[in-house]
Structure formats: structure tokens, C-alpha cells
Amino acid sequence: MVLRAVSRCFRVQPGAIKGGAALLFAAMLLAALPAGMSAWAQTSMLRIGTGGQSGTYFPIGSLIAQAVSDMPVGPGCNSSEAINGRCGVPGLVAVAQTSNGSVANVGSLQNGEIEMALIQADVADWAFNAREIFNGKGKHDRLRFVAHLYSEAMHVVTRREARINAIGDLRGRMVAMDEPGSGTLVHVRNLLGAYRLAEADLRPVYIKPDLALPRLLIGQLDAFFIVAGWPTKAVSEALASGQAALAGIDAEAANRLVRQNSFLSLGQIPAGTYPGQTNAVASLMVGAQLVVRADLPEARVQAVLEALWSPRGQSLLGSGHPRGADISFANALTGRSLPLHAGAERFYRARGSLAN
Numbered sequence: 001m002v003l004r005a006v007s008r009c010f011r012v013q014p015g016a017i018k019g020g021a022a023l024l025f026a027a028m029l030l031a032a033l034p035a036g037m038s039a040w041a042q043t044s045m046l047r048i049g050t051g052g053q054s055g056t057y058f059p060i061g062s063l064i065a066q067a068v069s070d071m072p073v074g075p076g077c078n079s080s081e082a083i084n085g086r087c088g089v090p091g092l093v094a095v096a097q098t099s100n101g102s103v104a105n106v107g108s109l110q111n112g113e114i115e116m117a118l119i120q121a122d123v124a125d126w127a128f129n130a131r132e133i134f135n136g137k138g139k140h141d142r143l144r145f146v147a148h149l150y151s152e153a154m155h156v157v158t159r160r161e162a163r164i165n166a167i168g169d170l171r172g173r174m175v176a177m178d179e180p181g182s183g184t185l186v187h188v189r190n191l192l193g194a195y196r197l198a199e200a201d202l203r204p205v206y207i208k209p210d211l212a213l214p215r216l217l218i219g220q221l222d223a224f225f226i227v228a229g230w231p232t233k234a235v236s237e238a239l240a241s242g243q244a245a246l247a248g249i250d251a252e253a254a255n256r257l258v259r260q261n262s263f264l265s266l267g268q269i270p271a272g273t274y275p276g277q278t279n280a281v282a283s284l285m286v287g288a289q290l291v292v293r294a295d296l297p298e299a300r301v302q303a304v305l306e307a308l309w310s311p312r313g314q315s316l317l318g319s320g321h322p323r324g325a326d327i328s329f330a331n332a333l334t335g336r337s338l339p340l341h342a343g344a345e346r347f348y349r350a351r352g353s354l355a356n
Helices: 002-010 021-033 039-042 057-068 100-110 121-129 183-192 210-215 233-240 251-260 298-308 313-320 322-326 342-350
Strands: 042-050 092-097 116-120 141-158 173-176 203-205 223-228 244-247 264-269 280-295
Touching: 021 039, 039 057, 042 057, 042 100, 057 092, 057 280, 057 298, 057 313, 057 322, 092 298, 092 313, 100 121, 100 141, 100 183, 100 203, 100 280, 116 141, 116 183, 121 141, 121 280, 141 183, 141 210, 141 233, 141 264, 141 298, 141 322, 173 210, 183 223, 183 251, 183 280, 210 223, 210 233, 223 233, 233 244, 264 313, 298 313, 298 342, 313 322
Parallel strands: 042 092, 042 116, 173 203, 173 223
Antiparallel strands: 116 280, 141 223, 141 244, 141 280, 264 280
16 A cells, blocks of 8 residues: 555556565655655655666665665664764655666666666666667766776576586577676677677577576576676575586686776686685676766755765665675775766765865
């Protein structure tokens, strides 16, 4: 009943708020509106596009929603952190929404379906400049940068019995490449090209990692890909089963991609990140960015950043997810691929991060 009423009030598309996001949204809404439903007129909603629940975008987006949402003193809002008895941005209710990922998120931002999203740095650049996969589709000129979050890694999860030791061994194998609209699918296609493989050389399946995992464990898939911050749920569960392993990306192929894409770098998934992973695994890295629509009010964006980079916001991120500990103010402007939102520019200039 509450969610139906919320949907009417904010004109949320049916099904836009799903699963854990819906529960988080309802809890925050009730906390933010102690005076009852009449207070909705003074409340704004911030819809945050994330990714699938098996990746990293959704849990990180949920923590960001918690950090910036208006809530009274109580669980998640200590009296020492509160201003006038409340934490977060006054009058703001944020909700993390599941999505197909970066490519889908840039479209949703451009079309006004969401206000904020987590997006891969290169996908954001391609969309804004109508390059690569966005060539001929028009510039997504409503995208604006607000913060760099953390680095993501290409995970190549293989079934042990399939004896896949390198990317070249995927030829002729049943491989889940993620769904259309995901940043992962874009990178998988580029990675295959670096190994001189085409999609037709594989037996590709276009499903999310959480759907790929059970198929891999029963032998219906040989491998699946996911670009995400580590550790990520689907990979943890796969390796914990003892039936899966991580395949590395060799330096020669990785360097070919890095030369073609300035937003990529060669890195490693550290040893011990996942169950049974005794060695570091070579991988491709790309930045995860927090992006908003250009028409979001300057004061609102500035207030969101104040809450996100506050001691409370940093504490929520650092304690809520392993990658959250890597989200730091010192790196907030790293690898910018879009123009700064005017509110973000005002915030960082006031903090001394931008020259006056």
C-alpha cells in the first residue's frame, strides 16, 4: 500500500522499484516523514541507477542512498552526527534501483527516468560524446560527473571441469556475457577482439551473473563474465563452491586494449579476495563513477556531496561493503570523463579541490 501510494506521488514507473531497493525505499520514506503522508509535498526523491543485485553497483548504490537520505536520529543516524535532530539531506528520499548496468543507466539519465547513477568511466565518455557503441545515437549531453568511486575489475569465472586456463580457451564454449545494456557486455566484446575472437567463435548467452551462476554449477555453462568491484557476490559464491576458478587476462592482450581505451588499466584482483584464491589474478580495471543529470538543482547536488563525503557518509560506505572503504574524498576527481555538474564544481571548489 505504501509503495503504491509512493508510486502515484512520484510518478515512478511500475516495477521501477524492485526487491531490496523497494524495502530500503519504504523504510527511508517512513523515517523521513514522521508527520505522515501529507509531508510528501515537501519531499524530493533521488532515484539511483545501479546494476544487478549480484554485482557491486547495487550494494554501493544502496549505501549512498542511506548516506544522503533524510532520516531522524536512530539506527543509522547517531545524535553526534545529526543536525537539528536529522541526518542526510533535508527532505530527500533516495532509492537504489536495480538495472542492466552502465549502458542502461546512461539512457535512463538522458531520458529523465533517474536522477543519479553508477556508470563505468569509459561508457560515460562514449555516451556523452556519441562514440564507440553510441556512435550515431546522439550525444547523451545531460550527463554530469559528481565523483569517482572505485576501480572495477573484469572477472572471468570458469568451471573447473571445463579446463579453461586462458581467454583463448573460451572458443566453442558456452559463455554468459551479461545482458544488453551492461558495461560488462561492452568490455567482453572488446576483450574477445583483443584475443582475435568473435562472439560467433563462442556459444554466447546473454544473462546476468546471478542467473549464470547456477547454470555454471550444474555444468550448463563453461564461464561467465562480470565487471565489478571486488569482492562481488556472484564470484564469491562461485569460488566458494569449489567448482569454479578465475582466469587471468594476459598482459599482451590487456595492453592492446589499454592503448585503445585511456580509461582502462592493467591491474590485479588481490590474492585472498575470494574463497580458495591463493594467487593474484591479472585483470583489466576501469573506474566506477557517480553521475547525475545536468538539470538537477545545484543546491541539491552540493547537499548530496556534503552528505556523501561527511564522516557519517564515509563511515557508512567503509563499513557497509569492502569496496566502500576505497571510496575516498582524496580520489573524488580521479579519471573524470564528463563535465562537472555546477553543484559539484561549487562543492569541490569550496573544499579546495579545484583552483579558484
